[in-house]
Amino acid sequence: MDFNRELQRCLLPLGQAYSLPAHTYTDESFFYWEKRASFEEQWFCLGLAKELPNCGDYVLKDVYDHKLILLRDEQKQLRAYSRVCRHRAMDMAACPTLANQNSKSDISADKGNISKIICPFHRWAYDINNGQLQQSPHAQLSTTQQEIRLPEYRLQLWQGFIFININGLAGEFPKQLLVLEQQLSQAKISHYDIHPNTTKTNYEGNWKLAMEIAMESYHHIGAHINTFQKVSRASSTYVDHGNQRYAALINPYCKNIDRSLGPVKLDLFPPSSIEQHYQGFVYYALFPNLLIGSMGGFFDINIIYPMSKDSHVVEAFLLVPEGESNNPGVATILQQFDTIEQEDAALMQAWIKGLSSAQATQGPLTKLEEANWLFYQYLLSSLAVKNTSPISLQEV
Helix, strand or coil: CHHHHHHHHHHCCCCCCEECCCCHHHCHHHHHHHHHHHHCCCCEEEEHHHHCCCCCCCCCEEEECCCEEEECCCCEEEEEEECCCCCCCCCCCCCHHCCCCCCCCCCCEEECCCCEEEEECCCCCECCCEEEEEEEECCCCCCCCCCCCEEEEEEEEEEEEEEEEECCCCCCCCCCCCHHHHHHHHHCHHHHHEEECCCCEEEECCHHHHHHCCCHHHHCCCCCCCCCCCCHHHHHHHEEEECCEEEEEEEECCCCCCCCCCCCCCCCCCCHHHHHHHCCCEEEEEEECCCEEEEEEEEEEEEEEECCEEEEEEEEEEEECCCCCCCCCCHHHHHHHHHHHHHHHHHHHHHHHCCCCCCCCCEECCCHHHHHHHHHHHHHHHHHCCCCCCCCCHHC
């Protein structure tokens, strides 16, 4: 079967549709194609506004070959710039050993506070308010050269999350998120605090694997038989609402569950309005790269960044009720989540081996994988794949 036909099978109605072909996870040209369509041309999540509470606060963000710095300027506006110097193309954050530790302008860590953006190579400095070159020691630049600026990217703030559009041509921020926006607003997610234990982890495997594992609970009967399956049965999970932009996966709690016990501690904080409504925990998948979990009165946030066709980074945040960042009970939750993440990591490694084998084939999607099916609709529609309009990898 040719590649075009394989992709079109993913777009069939649920009950007839198939999983993505194996080479969409392993092929270099397909990765180039999807990163352009899903991350260059579309809005995707780059972080949380509460990472940057003060003027001058910054965090570094890498998305495949884009080296970015996300910061809050002197007027408290959020901005995203390239952090590649316009002089000799140095990543201004890649050499912390050269940073002046006493300077308020040198980038010496993944996050911090600066008054300017300074390149350690020749000490060229850029304004955090507009990316304009401010100083270029001994350079004697012409008037035109003095107008150098760091490239800046479009941002959109939504429910406390920061979204970015790299090529600047994406349309209005999606209106298809209205139902989801209402649920998160009622739960007051933007009022929650970021727990200090934020992690950024490198994983082997294509970025789509992390998204697909998280957005279906069918695998509770396998990888999570001793963890999540004891909280919510895989067979009871379902997608309540969604479209080509997101999916809301509902995981009803088991009857007579003791919320004080593991494998996930659910009684530390009062349940959110989302949990109360569904009597279970919920995972929202916002395509292409944001996962929002609501359970136990806290929010489990994962942002997926593709780095290459064979690697990705997962940035994980735990959002807790205001004033609860130092609650000692959170340590138990973090330990429990670490166990669950190890289970998923083992699952991913086995999946990678299968996808790379000569025997890998498309499999039929079940009703329990409806969120994955919606993800495919997003991915392939952004790539302009249609049932009646064959495409080819050579078009990239």
